[in-house]
Amino acid sequence: MSKSHLFSPINVGGLELANRIVIAPMCQYSAEDGRMTDWHMMHLGQLSHSGAGLLTIEATAVEPAGRITAGDVGLWDDATQAAIAAVVASIRRWSSMPLAIQLAHAGRKASCDLPWQGGAQLPPDHGRGWQTFGPSTVPFSPKDNPPVALDEAGLERVKNAFEQAARRSARLGFDAIQVHAAHGYLLHSFLSPLSNQRNDEYGGSLENRMRFPLEVFEAVRAAFPADRPVTLRVSATDWIEGGWDVTQTIALAQALEERGCAAINVSSGGLHVDQQIPISPSYQVPLARKVKEAVTIPVVAVGLITEPEQAEAVVATGDADMIGLARTILYDPRWPWHAAAKLQASVEAPPQYWRSQPSGLRGLFKPS
Numbered sequence: 001m002s003k004s005h006l007f008s009p010i011n012v013g014g015l016e017l018a019n020r021i022v023i024a025p026m027c028q029y030s031a032e033d034g035r036m037t038d039w040h041m042m043h044l045g046q047l048s049h050s051g052a053g054l055l056t057i058e059a060t061a062v063e064p065a066g067r068i069t070a071g072d073v074g075l076w077d078d079a080t081q082a083a084i085a086a087v088v089a090s091i092r093r094w095s096s097m098p099l100a101i102q103l104a105h106a107g108r109k110a111s112c113d114l115p116w117q118g119g120a121q122l123p124p125d126h127g128r129g130w131q132t133f134g135p136s137t138v139p140f141s142p143k144d145n146p147p148v149a150l151d152e153a154g155l156e157r158v159k160n161a162f163e164q165a166a167r168r169s170a171r172l173g174f175d176a177i178q179v180h181a182a183h184g185y186l187l188h189s190f191l192s193p194l195s196n197q198r199n200d201e202y203g204g205s206l207e208n209r210m211r212f213p214l215e216v217f218e219a220v221r222a223a224f225p226a227d228r229p230v231t232l233r234v235s236a237t238d239w240i241e242g243g244w245d246v247t248q249t250i251a252l253a254q255a256l257e258e259r260g261c262a263a264i265n266v267s268s269g270g271l272h273v274d275q276q277i278p279i280s281p282s283y284q285v286p287l288a289r290k291v292k293e294a295v296t297i298p299v300v301a302v303g304l305i306t307e308p309e310q311a312e313a314v315v316a317t318g319d320a321d322m323i324g325l326a327r328t329i330l331y332d333p334r335w336p337w338h339a340a341a342k343l344q345a346s347v348e349a350p351p352q353y354w355r356s357q358p359s360g361l362r363g364l365f366k367p368s
Contacts, residue, residue: 004312004340004343004344004345005020005312005315005316006019006020006021006308006311006312006315006316006323006339006343006345007019007020007339007340007343007345007346007347008020010053010298010321010322012054012176012229012231012262012263012298013176013228013229013230013231013262013263013297014227014228014229014262015054015098015175015176015228015229015262017053017054017098017322018053018348019051019052019053019336019345019347020053020315020321020322020323021051021052021053021054021311021322021323021325021335021336021339022052022053022054022056022265022300022322022323022324022325023047023050023052023054023055023056023324023325023326023329024056024265024302024324024325024326025056025057025058025059025102025178025180026058026326026327026330027058027059027068027069027072027073028040028043028058028071028073029068029069029071029072029114029115030071031071031072031073031074031083032071033074033079034061034064034067034072034073034074034075034076034077034079034080034083035073035074035079035080035082035083036073036080036083036084036086036087037083040073040087041086041087041090044057044087044091045090045091045094045095046333047329047333048091048094048095048097048099049094049095049097049349049350049353049368050097050329050333050334050335050336050337051334051336051337051340051347051348051349052097052325052329052336053097053098053322054097054098054099054100054175054176055091055097055098055099055100056099056100056101056102056178057073057084057099057100057101057102057174058072058073058102059072059073059102059104059106059180059185060072060073060074060075060084060101060102060103060104060165061073061074061075061076061104061105061106062074062075062076062103062104062105062158062161062162062164062165063076063105063157063158063161064076064130065105065110065111065130065131065132065133066104066105066106066107066110066158066161066186067106067110067111068106068109068110068112068185069111069112069113069114069115069119069128070128071114072106075101075103075165075168075169076161076164076165081168081171081172084101084172085172088172088173088174092173094350095350095368096348096368097348097368098175098176099173099174099175099176100174100175100176100177100178100231101169101172101174101176101177101178102177102178102179102180102233103162103165103166103169103177103178103179103180103220104180104185104186105158105161105162105180105185105186105187106132106185106186107132107133107134107135107147107184107185107186107187107188107189108132108133108134108138108139108140108144108147108184108186108189108195109121109132109140109183109184109185109270110130110132110133111123111124111126111129111130111131111132111145113128120143121140121141121143121144121145123145124145131145131147131148132144132145132147132148133147133148133149133150133154133158133186134147134148134149134150134186134189134195135149135150135186135189135190135195135196135197135198135202135203135212136149136195136196136197136198136203137149138194138195138197140184140195140271140272140273141273149198155202155212158186158216159212159215159216159219160219162179162216162219162220163219163220163222163223164223165220166219166220166223166224166230167223167224169224170223170224170225170228174228175228175229176228176229176230176231176262177220177224177228177229177230177231178230178231178232178233178265179213179216179217179220179230179231179232179233180233181213181217181232181233181234181235182233182234182235182265182267182268182270183235183267183269183270183271184235184269184270184271184272185270187212187213187216188213188234188235188244188270188271189271190202190209190210190211190212190213191209191210191213191234191244191248191252192209192238192243192244192271192272193209193242193243193244194238194240194242194243194244194271194272195271195272196209206248206251210251210252210255213252214252214255214256214259217230217232217256217259217261218259221259221260221261229262229263230260230261230262231261231262231263231264231265232256232261232263232264232265233264233265233267234249234252234253234264234265234266234267235249235267235268235269235270235271236249236266236267236268236284236287236288236290236291237249237268237269237287238268238269238271238272238275239268239269239272239275239276239277240271240272240274240275240276243271243272244271246287246290246291249266249287249290249291250290250291250294250295253291253294253295254294254295257295257296257297261297262297262298263297263298263299263300263321263322264291264295264297264298264299264300265299265300265302265324266284266287266288266291266299266300266301266302266320267284267302267303268284268287268303279304280304281304281305281306281307281310282301282303282304282305282310282314283303283304284301284302284303284304285301285303285305285314285319285320286319288300288301288302288319288320289301289318289319289320292318292319292320292321298321298322299320299321299322300320300321300322300323300324301314301319301320301322301323301324302323302324302325302326305323305324305325305328306328308338308339308342308343309342309343311323311339312339312343337349337364340364341358341361341364346363346364346365346366347364347365347366348365348366348367348368349365349366349368350368351367353365
């Protein structure tokens with residue numbers, strides 16, 4: 001077997017991963033009152049046998065108002081915790097893959113319809129809608145209902161919600177937490193001057209705009225066991241003049257590293273309707289490299305990474321330490337198997353599937 005960089009192990013804040021492939025959190029919009037359903041059992045169950053190094057549970061709202069849609073998963077009470085526990089127990093029974101959960105709050109981009117029903121924001125008086133919150137009263141789209149600017153009590157409520165969700169995540173046995181501060185959702189909207197127009201200690205300067213996201217990270221880090229990693233996902237740029245950019249992202253990444261962040265997942269966009277994203281294969285990888293050059297903790301690159309050789313190059317050249325897969329692995333849930341075959345590496349697989357190993361690829365599978 002060759003020495004594939006993609007399939008080499010890595011330690012993330014004390015968590016040993018068998019390879020550098022991370023399954024990114026992907027919303028399924030299939031929960032009921034925040035509770036996971038059998039859909040999540042099937043969806044996550046199949047991905048837990050993909051051979052990736054880490055499986056991340058989809059954006060999980062820390063309070064009901066933090067859901068993107070009424071179909072989002074939540075972790076804010078005993079009922080939502082019990083529903084996740086049932087899914088996690090099923091996965092743990094059959095898979096040794098490490099599990100992370102992404103804790104999130106949708107902020108002003110909450111209260112939306114399901115994507116396959118148009119995805120438009122629903123007004124507060126709609127049966128599946130509610131009042132949204134943000135750093136300021138600036139809506140995401142001019143058509144949207146303006147968010148309520150979080151006051152001191154609101155900021156404390158949201159921070160406590162993240163903290164309590166982190167405690168529940170620990171009780172559920174998750175190996176890691178990812179804090180969602182990307183794609184225009186609440187924490188990202190505090191970072192960007194386009195959405196944060198506050199004139200208090202949480203707005204204006206870069207230091208002030210970073211204050212609340214860093215407070216939330218600190219609360220999550222303190223509430224989760226010290227020997228398990230807490231990471232953060234960030235949009236490195238808003239792709240619009242005057243918005244959040246990679247220079248500010250580097251400052252945030254360095255501040256996070258000082259506070260014990262174990263890794264940074266580098267995405268982009270999602271904050272402004274006029275964003276101009278130069279979409280092409282690996283289009284976000286240069287952003288990940290800039291962040292990686294500024295910190296010592298692992299960096300994850302994401303975005304249109306679809307081919308094994310492409311993913312191998314991202315890691316081998318030092319652009320990033322890991323790669324994240326989302327739509328790619330939805331389309332091909334065995335992508336890591338196929339990548340390992342192409343790169344002459346091996347991948348963990350359950351014994352029930354060993355006989356599927358092609359005769360010319362003996363050594364592709366190893367026990368999970």
